[in-house]
Amino acid sequence: MRLPPGPSAGRLRVWILACFSTRSIKMALNMKQRMDAGLSRKAARSSVSRSSVVKVRSVAAPAPPAAAVQEAKKAYGVFRLSYDTQNEDPSLTRTWKKTIKVAVTGASGNISNHLLFMLASGEVYGKDQPIALQLLGSDRSKEALEGVAMELEDSLYPLLREVSIGTDPYEVFGDADWALMIGAKPRGPGMERADLLQQNGEIFQVQGRALNDSASRNCKVLVVGNPCNTNALIAMENAPNIPRKNFHALTRLDENRAKCQLALKSGKFYTSVSRMAVWGNHSTTQVPDYINARIGGIPATDVIRDMKWFREEFTPKVALRGGALIKKWGRSSAASTAVSVADAIRALVTPTAPGDCFSSGVISDGNPYGVKEGLIFSFPCRSKGDGDYEICDDFIVDEYLRSKIRASEDELQKEKECVSHLIGMMGGSCSLRGAEDTTVPGEN
Amino acid sequence: MRLPPGPSAGRLRVWILACFSTRSIKMALNMKQRMDAGLSRKAARSSVSRSSVVKVRSVAAPAPPAAAVQEAKKAYGVFRLSYDTQNEDPSLTRTWKKTIKVAVTGASGNISNHLLFMLASGEVYGKDQPIALQLLGSDRSKEALEGVAMELEDSLYPLLREVSIGTDPYEVFGDADWALMIGAKPRGPGMERADLLQQNGEIFQVQGRALNDSASRNCKVLVVGNPCNTNALIAMENAPNIPRKNFHALTRLDENRAKCQLALKSGKFYTSVSRMAVWGNHSTTQVPDYINARIGGIPATDVIRDMKWFREEFTPKVALRGGALIKKWGRSSAASTAVSVADAIRALVTPTAPGDCFSSGVISDGNPYGVKEGLIFSFPCRSKGDGDYEICDDFIVDEYLRSKIRASEDELQKEKECVSHLIGMMGGSCSLRGAEDTTVPGEN
Structure with missing residues (x-):
């Protein structure tokens, strides 16, 4: 051409x-x-x-032309342009839905190394949902990406019908139904949050444009790479072709950790904790909401009658859990982060239990709680299981909760101003230079 | 006391x-x-x-006595001596089976870091099977074990009802229904296979005795730590109270890799490969059996009409896959190994499809193929899904296959002689000193 x-x-x-x-x-x-x-x-x-993508499809298709066969031959491993599905077990494949395409960035990293296998197993999207994985790495991680693909091959997951790998987001996001944006630059020693915002912001600007250009028009985007709220905002603002509602920042790990802490404190099992919302930014200004949380259907504050604990210990316990884990474990919590990504996706593709909620950082436009519009802000949400969601409108926000929410909102507004040049906003100036570091520890 | x-x-x-x-x-x-x-x-x-175990149960129980509460308080995290299950969703728990206890060694290692989450998710033992995890580590990895337990807490798996950690196998194997023996000493630089056998043999002697002493009388044991066949043999010989049939050495990863290679070579999807047996030792003398393998129900040798490839390339491709992966990936294949452990367990707790098989290293006593008795040898097996299995008796063993099987059998006999002092056998002498290293690369 x-x-x-x-x-x-x-x-x-x-x-x-x-x-x-x-x-x-x-x-x-x-x-x-x-x-x-x-x-x-x-x-x-x-x-x-430049085609840095080795991409191969598994749908039953007419015999590929010679050129395609040539391309398939260049592909390593078991994933090929077309499979002869006639030998497959019809009892397995008969009820299957149409294959969805799931793009994953940072695909050779530790979180992905757990997540990809969870996705391929059918645990996340369902046992009747074949998937294609489109893996994005960097030039540096190209070989590692092949290693991941090889391990996925050896795992023989029946639902994993296609694996492609590449380093160009425009290619890798092609027709993606989901984009799981795990990759981000970690904070180097002595790096300020403002610098982190800038560096990752640039990545998410490029990837947002690539999503806009290549992904499915109804692509659901979940940003895990930190600072995830503002990264999601940047991606969203650079992808005007994709509904703003479709962008999520991961606060599900915070929700899960909050549930665990309430269970621990109350001596109940974690399955009895519900309506556990996390509001605001995925940073130490996050607001795990004990006002609306329930334990065994009863308000958490009626079960744990210790307001001092709620006000002084609960939030730091949740926000600093990653750091506590690193101290014990010597490495960051890749497995439980991957589990929370799986939970966050499952929350959108299965109906929310009546009266319950899940937390997700979503666009604040039109929210019922008076949070400033134009921010990616974590709210209690519910879903019919169709991939879409709505913000719950029946959460009680008392004076205390409101002040906490306001602080997180202010921080997100400041983060937004720091990246104004990346989202086509005029006149922003970054006031976060020299500010306290509110990065959730152990999440990089 | x-x-x-x-x-x-x-x-x-x-x-x-x-x-x-x-x-x-x-x-x-x-x-x-x-x-x-x-x-x-x-x-x-x-x-x-000495109680190095922090052990807590989740069964509904009367209020624990003061001492127990005290112990529970010493336990970190959400796993406690007794849970008040009255707040749990009965639609979830009504059909649940009795909780099984699964002991895992090497619990803070890379393979376990994948496996434990697969076990806890219900993907392996079933969505109606609550489990208790009993994790064994070393003094060195005690803190890391806590980190693993913390990540399991934060993952909120409903089926995970109990987690205990410890460094004493007698305690950790207590009443275990399954023992997944992942931990082993890796081969150091310049270490011979004979040394590896000796060092790991000692570990498995101790752990075998501990199983004998503490585990359930019908405990199923799966050895992953290498050299896994002989490690399993040592554990078995030191655990006379547990049926010899219950000991397995993991050759399922080899089977999975062999299936993948047949799929790749034939251009079919891996789900169409069946009856893929791996015979013998989990070493480079392993025998992936292309004679009996089928692709789309047709003998593999009728689909891939290339005997040179089968004889010269197929087996090394399977046996050296781990090494190829390390080259790409920079680390060993923990995720796909964990998947194969999950597959190996699932093969015993779900019925084998008619005509199909799975590979497992099991005691050769009474086998229908004339393999010397008293070895842990990988055979094609089938199961009714009750945890038990039988060796398939309808596999064709031609002259070529027999010679390969014989070589692996000889190697296992030699390994056995090298560890004779660990299994109460008289007069063995180790002839493996200076022998070619047949360790499957990348599996340590």
Whole structure:
């Protein structure tokens, strides 16, 4: 595929119209967008045409053309362009839904090393939901990505119908129904939160644009890489083609940890804790909500009659759990983070129990609690199990809770101002320089 | 609890009879056994009385006595001596089976870090099977064990009803229905297989005795730590109270990898590969059996018409897969190993599909293929799903297969002779010194 000579937008448009395949149009649009974004035409072309993706499909398809076979041969492992499904057990595959495409960033990292196997096992999306995994890594982690793919092959998961790996988000997010954005730069020694916001913000700006360009129009996006609320905001603002409602920041690990702490304190098993909302930012300003939480159906504050504990110990116990774990364990809590990602997805694809909720960082637009709009803010949510959700409107917010929520809201507003240049917002200035570090420890 | 004065067996018996709780009797018997095993009474007492286990139960029970509450308070985290189950969802718990106890060694290692979460999720033993995890670590890994337990807490698995951790196998194996023996010493630089056998053999001798002493009389034992066949043999020979049939060495990872390679070579999906037996030792002398394997119900050799590939490439591809993975991935294949452990357990607790098999290293006594008795040897097996199994008797063993099986059998016999002193066998001498290293790479 060659560009017509001359750089004018008009000529480019004519050339686009002359393209006959959707793929070509998409590539051209990609290229135009990247050129608009300041890349030279040459760089844009090379960036679009480079195929760092080894991508192979498993749907029953007519015999692939010679070129495709060639491509399949280049692919390592068991995942190929087309499978002859005639030999498969129909009792297994008959009731299966259409394959969904799940893109995962930071795919060779520790959290993904747990998560990918949970996804492939059917534990998350259901035993009747075949999935395709589209794994994004960096140039540095390319070999490791292959290692992950090899381990997925050896695991023989029947529902895992396709695995592709790559380093270009525009390719890897292609037609993705879900994008699980695990990858982020960890905080280096002496790095301020403002620097972390900047560095990761740039990654999420690029990935947001790639989602906008390549992903399914109804793609659900879950950001795990920290600072996850603001990263999700940046991705969202750079992906205007995808509904704002579809972006989530992971606060489910905080919710799970909060449930565990309430169980521990009350001497009940964790399954008896419900309506455990976490409000606000996934940082130490997070607000695990003990006002609305229930233990065995009874308000938590009626079971644990110790307001001093709630006010002074509960929140730090939840927020600093990751750090406590690192001290014991010597490494960060990859497994339980992956479990909470699985829980967060499951919360959207299975109906919420009546009266219960789940916590997720979502766009605050139109929220019933007066939280400033335009922020990715964790709220109690409920879902019909269709991938969509609504913010619960029946949570009691007392004076104390409101003040805590306000502090987290203020922090998110400041984070937003620090990344204003990444989300097309004018006149923001970063007041977080020199501020106290509120990063949740052990989450990088 | 104090011992009566004087060491005579008669007085000890009287004292035992005077004990009123089963627990006391057990402790006394433990102690007697250890004294028989040559420990001084003082050492035996300290060994029995030292409680390195933080153990807590979750069954509905009357209010615990003050002492128990005290003990529960010493326990960290959410797992406590007794739970008030009245607040739990009866629709969840009504159909649950009796809780099983699963002991896991090497519990703070990489394989366990995947496996424990798979076990707790219900993916392995079933969604109606509550489990108790009893985790064994070393003094060095005690803190890490706590970290694992904390992550399990935060994961809120409803089926995980009890977690205990400890460093004494006699305590940790207590009443275990399953013992998953993941822990083993890795091969150090320049260490010969004979040395590895010796060092790990000693560990499995101790753990075998502990199983004999403490575990359920029908405990199923799966050895993953390498050299797993001979480690399993040592454990078995040191645990005469447990049926020999109950001991397994993990060759399921080899089976899974073999299936993947047949799928890859044939261009079919891995779900279409069946009857994929691995015979013999989990070492490079293993025999992945392409003679009996089927692809889409058709003999693999009729689908892949390339005997040179089968004879020269297939087996090394399977046996050296772990090494290839390390090259790509930079670390050993913990996740897919854990998946194969899960598969191996599931193979015993769910019925085998008609005509299919699974591979497991089991005692060769009475096998229908003329393999020497008294070895832990991998055979094609099938199960009714009751935890038990039988060796399939309808596999064709041609001249070629027989010669390969014989070589693996010879190796296992030699390994057995190297550990003769650990299994009460007279006159063995180790001929493996200086022999070629047949350790499967990347499995330590």
